[in-house]
Amino acid sequence: MNVLRQLQHLQRVQDINYNRAMRRERVFRDRDNPFDCLSDERFRMRFRLSKNIVHVITDMVRANIEQPTRRNHAVPCELQVLLAFRFYATGGFQLTMANLHGLSQMTVCTVFKRVTNAIARLRPQYISFSNNEEMNDLKERFFNIAGFPNCVGAIDCSHIPIIGQGENGQRSNNRKGWSSINLQxxxxxxxxxxxxxxxxxxxxxxxxxxxxxxxKQSFE
Structure with missing residues (x-):
């Protein structure tokens, strides 16, 4: 009986040590580089942009998204941008995208926010209406396109799908019955x-x- 109890005790100790070792062990999966493993055509189909454009945008936002350390296998800037663009293009589930690249759902969520904010900071450099000095040239270019006089811009609205939640969720429902942001x-x-x-x-x-x-206020 003493021998049996000793064997059982030894087995429990081995199980405890094994479980502790498993908790300490961290496994990092390899992250395939889409720039290398995808053709130009397949790359554009997945991310809606060419490889060159993605490289350019990555360089623009690198200072705002690059991690100060490479500890814990920090996500490279290029992969952060690709994750965000893939989400913009498909609206896929965060968990699914995380599993594809060996990341956690929380990491992917953080990456989305970080890249989106970094791109939004570039808005004043690239999105601005023409000033008075450029108006005449703008009118001339529109007239040359379609013979439309005194046109300074083409305006329209588009519904961007979202997940409507909370007490005000019904306010997001458009005339077609699904939730959206009406973007002008x-x-x-x-x-x-x-x-x-x-x-x-x-x-x-x-x-x-x-x-x-x-x-409208500026035109008035």
């Missing part, structure tokens, strides 16, 4: 966005967005 955008003659309004619920009519926009 203005482009110039070269198809560049020069003004964006993206904070109205899907239930709001296009005309109300324009009536309350800074752009």
């Amino acid at each position: 955008a203005v482009s110039d003659s070269k198809c560049r966005c020069v003004n964006i309004v993206a904070h109205w619920h899907g239930s709001v009519h296009d005309s109300r967005i324009f009536d309350n926009s800074v752009m």
Whole structure:
């Protein structure tokens, strides 16, 4: 009996040591590099942008998204940008995207926020309406395109799908019955966005967005 108890005690000690070792062990999966493993065509299909454009954007936001340390296998800047673009293009589940790259769902969520904020900070450099000195040239370019006089921009609204939640979730339901943000955008003659309004619920009519926009006030 004493021998049996000793064997049982030894087995319990081995089990405890094994469990502790398993908890301490951290396994980092290899993260495939889409720049290397995907052709140009497949890359564009997945991320809606070319490899060169993604490299350019990554360099623009690198200072705001790069981690100060490589401890714990920090996510490289290029992969952070690709994760964000993949989410923008497909609206896929965070957990699914995390599993594909060997990351946690919380890490992917943090990456989305970090990259989105970094890109948003670039807005003043690339999204601005033409000043008075450029108006005549803008009118001329629009006239040359379609013979439309005194046009300084093309405006329209588009519904961006979201997940409606909370007490005000119904306010996000558009006329087609699904939740969205009604985004107003203005482009110039070269198809560049020069003004964006993206904070109205899907239930709001296009005309109300324009009536309350800074752009209308500036024209008046």
